[in-house]
Amino acid sequence: MSAGTRSRGTRFLRARWRVVLRLACWSVLETGQTFLTGYAPARALDAGFLAGRAGVGLAWLGVAGIGVLLGAYGTARVYAAVAALVEPLRDRLVERVVRRGVRKADRGALSGLTQQVEIARDTFAGLVMVSRSFVFTAVGALVGLFSLAPLLLLVVGPPLLAGVALFAATLRPLARRQEAFLVADEALADRLGAVCPGLRDVTATGAEERIAEDCGRLVDAEFGAARSLARWSVLRVASLAAGGQLPIVLLLAAAPWLLARGVTTGALVGALAYVTQSLLPALHNLVHGLGTSGSRLTVVLRRLTSADAENMEGGEEATRRDESGDAASRQRESAARRAFTPAVAPALSLSGVTFAYGPASAPVVEGLDLVLAAGAHLAVVGPSGIGKSTLTGLVAGLLRPSEGQIEVYGEPVPSAAAEARRVLIPQEAYVFSGTVADNLGHFRADPVPEAELLAAAEAVGMGPLLERLGGPGALVEPAALSVGERQLVALARAYLSYAPLALLDEATCHLDPWAEERAERAFAARPGGTLVVVAHRISSARRADRVLVMDGTGTAFGTHDELLHVSPLYRDLVGSWTPVPARRSEPALALRDADGVDAVARPGLAGDGRHVVAHGPVGQVQASGDLGDGGSLRRQR
Structure with a gap:
């Protein structure tokens, strides 16, 4: 993502800090649900069923159910907060595309309205949900592991951090290759859209070899971009395996060692619940969502915002930029009129x-x-x-x-x-x-x-x-x-x-x-x-x-x-x-x-x-x- 895009995104979020704060507060309920996902079953086993106290075990399971209900309520409120964050972005992009289409007769305005703006809105909403879910889920799971037994963090924490670090290291080159693939695919589609309706003319003028060569270069470019993207996608799979699946293997392999050092059976079961039910799904969504949709969002935002110098802020600042842009346009036209009367060069x-x-x-x-x-x-x-x-x-x-x-x-x-x-x-x-x-x-x-x-x-x-x-x-x-x-x-x-x-x-x-x-x-x-x-x-x-x-x-x-x-x-x-x-x-x-x-x-x-x-x-x-x-x-x- 370019520095300009990051800067505009930061200003956009800072201007809506109340919505961001409300989103974080409602996400705390999701953290509580994640915490109870492993802690409640562990206590139900250790203090209830394994101790011969079925009532206590059922009570802890009831607490886990209440946590699920609270988490569902919090998730519903989270969606409302995400909508309050995403819809202003969509409105700003629509305003930008319409302004450019009207003032500059941009032929891509219709595509921007019908496809690119909707892609940006949906992808941005997905990234907000995925990133928020991983952060609060990871916090709830790690706090739960520490509460059950600090030794569990020694088994689960290092591979999780290694997987996240590997994914973060490959995010930028993966995004560049994803963008290159999208650009190559669009170039090929645009070329084929121009060639296919004129195939009869191509044949009539004997241009088959030239057109085939031009299209072949575009096909080769897309193929090369796809291969490069696939190679880097292997590292994405490796980060998912290291951060989400390796902890399961380590917990099972280290079970005797953990039990010998005071980790209870319930705590071990709770740790497995944290990894399989919370950390692994959250990491999977983060890797696939941020790795694929993030680069798509970068491409779309770059195309929607590169045509003019306006940022996402509204009000007087945008008006001043419009006025300065109009003044610059008038200066360019004045220079153009002067340049259109050359003294020496033939027409x-x-x-x-x-x-x-x-x-x-x-x-x-x-x-x-x-x-x-x-x-x-x-x-x-x-x-x-x-x-x-x-x-x-x-x-x-x-x-x-x-x-x-x-x-x-x-x-x-x-x-x-x-x-x-x-x-x-x-x-x-x-x-x-x-x-x-x-x-x-x-x-x-x-x-x-x-x-x-x-x-x-x-x-x-x-x-x-x-x-x-x-x-x-x-x-x-x-x-x-x-x-x-x-x-x-x-x-x-x-x-x-x-x-x-x-x-x-x-x-x-x-x-x-x-x-x-x-x-x-x-x-x-x-x-x-x-x-x-x-x-x-x-x-x-x-x-x-x-x-x-x-x-x-x-x-x-x-x-x-x-x-x-x-x-x-x-x-x-x-x-x-x-x-x-x-x-x-x-x-x-x-x-x-x-x-x-x-x-x-x-x-x-x-x-x-x-x-x-x-x-x-x-x-x-x-x-x-x-x-x-x-x-x-x-x-x-």
């Missing part, structure tokens, strides 16, 4: 980037070199399935190239610094239940001023939708929004972020051409902002400063007019992507096309998520997802 740099979806698959991107200056506006065009979205995934750090290097404003990708400098708006926009302001300010740590929210919404064309919803404070039901409206929300959210590089991966495909133009111009006009657009209309390419043409054999890079002269593929695309007719979606094929094919889904088809993109001679189209002609993307030669 985007790709050097020899190669990527394939499997070791046996042809590269989708191969040897790509690209430098984009800060403030530039780039449109990426090409046939469907050629790798445009793959390129944005590489720049965003969602995919890792097999070769080459990617930098965003001088920061290597992937890295936290590069991630903070880019914002990706995918085709499928994400909107969550909450207020409009919460959705739009999702990428900002502090609440966004309402004036800034309204200005951003107006800039990207979300103004009418915001007014219809009822303003920034209105609640949003994602299912009630159309796909185009969700895209407007995602665009306004990205516009409000401090990331200077905006990646629009067909983020306006469900908007009409005029709404698309307004959104793109807004991002291009952001102060210090850089825009990369995966274009699906020729108008997007015309608006861009530079155009990157991707095909299966090479790339072409230049202005719209330059590419018309040097790129046959771009001329084909421009010929198929006709200008925007009045109030019609664009791109569209020539009117009265013989095949009756419209290159863009019209309102009735806007939800199918597929786009028809012309990439051959005019009139020839290819549906999205058809990889029949897909090849690798190489640099222009």
